[in-house]
Amino acid sequence: ETGVTQTPRHLVMGMTNKKSLKCEQHLGHNAMYWYKQSAKKPLELMFVYSLEERVENNSVPSRFSPECPNSSHLFLHLHTLQPEDSALYLCASSIESGSSYNEQFFGPGTRLTVL
């Protein structure tokens, strides 16, 4: 495996379900990100981890809970979601966060539908 991988690619869940999204990067990067992408809207940064520590949390509802057990893996735990949470969830990594040249490498995303 190379680059950034995400599983599952598609997820349909009810509002009472609990599920988790997984991201893995094979690039040796120190920073990882979760983004939400909705149609015709800018990418919304949700969480940033640097060396397994959360460095940013952009007022995301508590029904989204991130976990970064090591610098290669990132999870997004989901529970009691709302239909408006349906979107493409993208994971990204970069060599480090907090620098001007911060090229981010993205995974293919998880298309989430909340019924």
Place this chain on the structure above:
Amino acid sequence: GQNIDQPTEMTATEGAIVQINCTYQTSGFNGLFWYQQHAGEAPTFLSYNVLDGLEEKGRFSSFLSRSKGYSYLLLKELQMKDSASYLCAVTDSNYQLIWGAGTKLIIKP
């Protein structure tokens, strides 16, 4: 507030040239990125500008004017595979990436 503006959609003809504009108002500036995103796929890096001027990379070029808060992505000799969304993003004074909503480029034969 911070804002990045790009056209929502553009159409161009195979073999032609197209210019996608991006204007930004951000708290500070530490560089501007262009990414390409094909439908259902991950965004991929195209270019980075931090100084004024033109950066050329094959068929793609990116221009920056910091005084005007303006950038453009120029695509030459368009191919059908260039049909995609093009995302403009600016690194602000806190080194956070601020994203535009993207421009969907449709290439017609």
